[in-house]
Amino acid sequence: MASPLKCDLCDNQATVHLTQIVNHKVHKVDLCEACAQAKGVTDPSGFSLADLLLKASLNPEPPAASGLRCARCGFVPEDFKKTGRFGCPHCYDTLTGLVDPMLENMHKGTQHSGKVPERAIARKSLQDRLSTLETNLQTAIEAERYEDAAKFRDEILQVREAAGLPTPSA
Amino acid sequence: MSSDFKKIISAPAELTDNRESKCPVVLMTRVRLARNLADHRFPGRADAAERQDVLRQCQESLSETPGLKRSTSARIEDLSPAERLLLVERHLISRELSGTGKGSGVVINRDQSISVMVNEEDHLRIQVLRTGFQLRKAWTTIDALDSALEQSLNYAFSAKLGYLTACPTNLGTGLRASAMMHLPALVIAGQMEKVVRAVNQLGMVVRGQFGEGSDASGSIFQISNQTTLGETETVIIKRLQNVLKSIVEHELNARDRLLENDPAKLPDKIGRAFGVLNHAHLISSAEAMNLLSLVRLGVDLGYFPEEQRVGIDRLFIESQPGHIQHRAGQTEIESDERDRLRAEHLRSEFAKFSTPVYEPSRKRLN
Numbered sequence A: 001m002a003s004p005l006k007c008d009l010c011d012n013q014a015t016v017h018l019t020q021i022v023n024h025k026v027h028k029v030d031l032c033e034a035c036a037q038a039k040g041v042t043d044p045s046g047f048s049l050a051d052l053l054l055k056a057s058l059n060p061e062p063p064a065a066s067g068l069r070c071a072r073c074g075f076v077p078e079d080f081k082k083t084g085r086f087g088c089p090h091c092y093d094t095l096t097g098l099v100d101p102m103l104e105n106m107h108k109g110t111q112h113s114g115k116v117p118e119r120a121i122a123r124k125s126l127q128d129r130l131s132t133l134e135t136n137l138q139t140a141i142e143a144e145r146y147e148d149a150a151k152f153r154d155e156i157l158q159v160r161e162a163a164g165l166p167t168p169s170a
Numbered sequence B: 001m002s003s004d005f006k007k008i009i010s011a012p013a014e015l016t017d018n019r020e021s022k023c024p025v026v027l028m029t030r031v032r033l034a035r036n037l038a039d040h041r042f043p044g045r046a047d048a049a050e051r052q053d054v055l056r057q058c059q060e061s062l063s064e065t066p067g068l069k070r071s072t073s074a075r076i077e078d079l080s081p082a083e084r085l086l087l088v089e090r091h092l093i094s095r096e097l098s099g100t101g102k103g104s105g106v107v108i109n110r111d112q113s114i115s116v117m118v119n120e121e122d123h124l125r126i127q128v129l130r131t132g133f134q135l136r137k138a139w140t141t142i143d144a145l146d147s148a149l150e151q152s153l154n155y156a157f158s159a160k161l162g163y164l165t166a167c168p169t170n171l172g173t174g175l176r177a178s179a180m181m182h183l184p185a186l187v188i189a190g191q192m193e194k195v196v197r198a199v200n201q202l203g204m205v206v207r208g209q210f211g212e213g214s215d216a217s218g219s220i221f222q223i224s225n226q227t228t229l230g231e232t233e234t235v236i237i238k239r240l241q242n243v244l245k246s247i248v249e250h251e252l253n254a255r256d257r258l259l260e261n262d263p264a265k266l267p268d269k270i271g272r273a274f275g276v277l278n279h280a281h282l283i284s285s286a287e288a289m290n291l292l293s294l295v296r297l298g299v300d301l302g303y304f305p306e307e308q309r310v311g312i313d314r315l316f317i318e319s320q321p322g323h324i325q326h327r328a329g330q331t332e333i334e335s336d337e338r339d340r341l342r343a344e345h346l347r348s349e350f351a352k353f354s355t356p357v358y359e360p361s362r363k364r365l366n
Helices: A035-038 A050-059 A075-085 A098-104 A118-142 A144-164 B003-010 B049-063 B081-089 B135-149 B184-188 B194-199 B233-261 B266-280 B285-300 B308-319 B321-329 B335-350
Strands: A016-022 A025-031 B026-035 B072-075 B104-106 B114-118 B123-133 B175-182 B204-207 B220-225
Touching: A025 A035, A035 A075, A035 B220, A050 B026, B026 B135, B026 B308, B049 B072, B049 B104, B049 B114, B049 B135, B081 B321, B123 B135, B135 B175, B175 B233, B175 B308, B184 B194, B184 B233, B184 B266, B184 B285, B194 B204, B194 B233, B194 B321, B220 B233, B233 B266, B266 B285, B266 B335, B308 B321, B308 B335, B321 B335
Parallel strands: none
Antiparallel strands: A016 A025, B026 B123, B026 B175, B072 B104, B104 B114, B114 B123, B175 B220, B204 B220
């Protein structure tokens, strides 16, 4: 037998189960007694599941939302509530607590299976590798580990050469 | 008006002048990809300097991309409201882009089958547009263009969420494929609501001709995929293609039924439309859409020669307010005067049309 359903809003056992069709889509919500009370679900006449679903998916409950902030662009979940748009590509990494619940009902799946920008990815990993090596080189020089520094310098030259990038003649 | 822009506007275009792939029911197909540059804020959040920087990078890459070598590039702030309106009416820029501030741009190729908007909702909105029912071809073209652009631009991409977009509804493939469908019989037979419901259930969206919030004058509807993440581009396009095919089938059936059950109804509507287009002196753009829609149906039914289809499709665009103003060489004309100019243009064009022949047995074109 299936394990008892958990409440969509907290982890208690769900005892209130609702199904509603909004915009030709079937939405199901399972809630525990307390959350159902809090959301006013016990009065079915004055309650729209769509509102609840929308709010639940766009505004995660405070524990997830509070303190969320994109380190790159300073975007906070309240901004999304206003515009429906994110601030920068990194928001998707830094605000997963906001993104993940939102995606559940939005698309056919939550894993990309289409085209991949091969060259951009290769270029990015090359840049990352080079910048790591440059950092290592600087650290080695500063620490006067000249043997290591020479190794990093050679490696940088090799990587640049293999990628067809101009190599500064030392 | 800049000379570059003039050239674009007067050049023969895919939508208005390509005779070859014109067909009944499907006016045009369109595919767009949403792309963003890694390490830049999305246009809605970027400041002026960052928007300029993104615009410069994108314009540079676009100008070096095969297929866009002889294209025209413009900054939206340099275009007058009248010029922007022309581009919106030709489906080359969105209303949203037309209203944006500094640091937005558009690149349009020679036959206006490709347009790339910069700093709309996303850094790049690449669009390929084809007359008739050519989804696959449009996809092949845009796929190649996108791959070429990616040689010089660092796209924001994640292995899990695909191409990262300002709005989460475009994540994954960033692909929106759509067709402009001419469905007069389904509208006349009162079946559109049923079709919209069925299409929604299949994960597709139905909108008016000019996208979100626009009306469906002329019985023209835009149908597109809704979801972008979790499936490959090919799967998305194939499903849309199947849905569109079945809508075409429904429309043709509805026409058959109308002709069977009420044989005079369609010829009457089409003949009246032809009469008004030939003789009216004031026509609003909504009325023009509806009348042209009926005459196009007349071509499908064989009342007018097939060669006239391209002229009707051009008039759909030339009857829009921006094009009426452009034809008159003015930037802002009162709507009454526009109605007069529109009727004048339609009269002169329809004078060249042959009069309808109402064959009792029509050809079925699909």
